[in-house]
Amino acid sequence: MSISTYSELQTAIADWLLRDDLTSAIPNFIQLAEAQFNREIRDFRMIKRADASIDSEYSQVPSDWVENIRFQLNTSPITTLEFVTADQAAEEKITFSSAGQPRFFTMIGDEFQVVPAPDSTYNGELTYYSEIPSLSDSNTTNWLLTNAPDIYLYGALIQSAPYLQDDSRLQTWTALYAQARDGLRVSSDRSRIGSSALRMRPKAMA
Secondary structure (H helix, E strand, C coil), X not given: CCCCXXXXXXXXXHHHHCCCCCCCCHHHHHHHHHHHHHHHCCCHHHEEEEXXXXXCCEEECCCCEEEXXXXXXXXXXXXXXXXXXXXXXXXXXXXXXXXXXXXXXXXXXXEEEEECCECCCEEEEEEEEECCCCCCCCCCCCHHHHHCHHHHHHHHHHHHHHHHCCCCCHHHHHHHXXXXXXXXXXXXXXXXXXXXCCCCCCCCCX
């Protein structure tokens, strides 16, 4: 059976569970699985870039943000902002008591904080991992379902176990999910690197 759409995925889950009375529950299994995917999966297809005008100390995190990769100011030369903890940012803010070109950033809730506060408007560029688009009746497929339907199937089956109080198959589904997830990671790494040799940087002299 093909598993290429949200509807086909729901049918497959019901078939694997040998149940025809879970119509209202299966979308919840899928939603819970997607939450797990966003915590565990890092694939090149999740990488996005966002431009922003950095003109204040705080700015909003993208709505689909999952994890930072790189935050830079497009100055000449480019300035890569160093990530620090919130406590470290507070200490740096004391050091840089006046506005200037930002050198550090941290996260406060759903906002980025840059230190020092900018003394003018800077063109910022954030590279980050974004959320996997959720499946729904209106969004019937996404890149993950297309490339790894097994991850969706086994992930949803794992989430069904507590609901059905079915622990006997949980270990099998967990192993199959882990195998599929790890296989996707290998595939993603190969897609980004290919046959190219890794560039080695010389070790800095003491």
